[in-house]
Amino acid sequence: MYDFRFPGADRYTAWFLISQTRAAMTRVSEKELAKVGLTPEKAKVLWLCNDYPPPLTPAEISRLMFRKSHSVAGLIDRMERDGLVRRIPKRKGHPFTEIQLTEKGREMVTPAKDVIVRLIAEIMSPLTDEEVDQLQEVLTKVRGSILERLRLDLKPWHGNGYQPASTYDCRVAQAV
Secondary structure: OOOOOOOOOHHHHHHHHHHHHHHHHHHHHHHHHHOOOOOHHHHHHHHHHHHOOOOOOHHHHHHHHOOOHHHHHHHHHHHHHOOOEEEEOOEOOEOOOEEEEOHHHHHHHHHHHHHHHHHHHHHHOOOOHHHHHHHHHHHHHHHHHHHHHOOOOOOOOOOOOOOOOOOOOOOOOOOO
16 A cells, blocks of 8 residues: 655645545445445445435435446345345336335344444544544535536435444444
């Protein structure tokens, strides 16, 4: 692994740090979620299906995951084959396809959340509350610049969110 540094070009260095950090976050989440039989993408869909106010459509999943609709369709197909979700097709009075958890999917939500919350607690533990606030502020600016370039509007989140269980505290390195 290279620690890219571009003397006199701090913006390049920051770009590569963001890129490497994102790739490393994906890799570690893939490794940890594989222990409970999930991929990061499947875990995200399970969490969304569980916590996002219904109805949850494939188009909304696509927007929330920042993925193209055809890749989300393939993901939903695989999850349907795995028995994790089901499609409720369009019908009279219900003009859209809805995605819902199956019983098996509901059983997998808690282990998925536990892995993700534990990872967040462990990985973010070196940061103080002030540093977390600063990081959020900086990343919000970078995201805003990217969304503007893509001509995408930022919409408020209407999900139920996630309240860490009492055994988790994202500010503490020791997660259960």
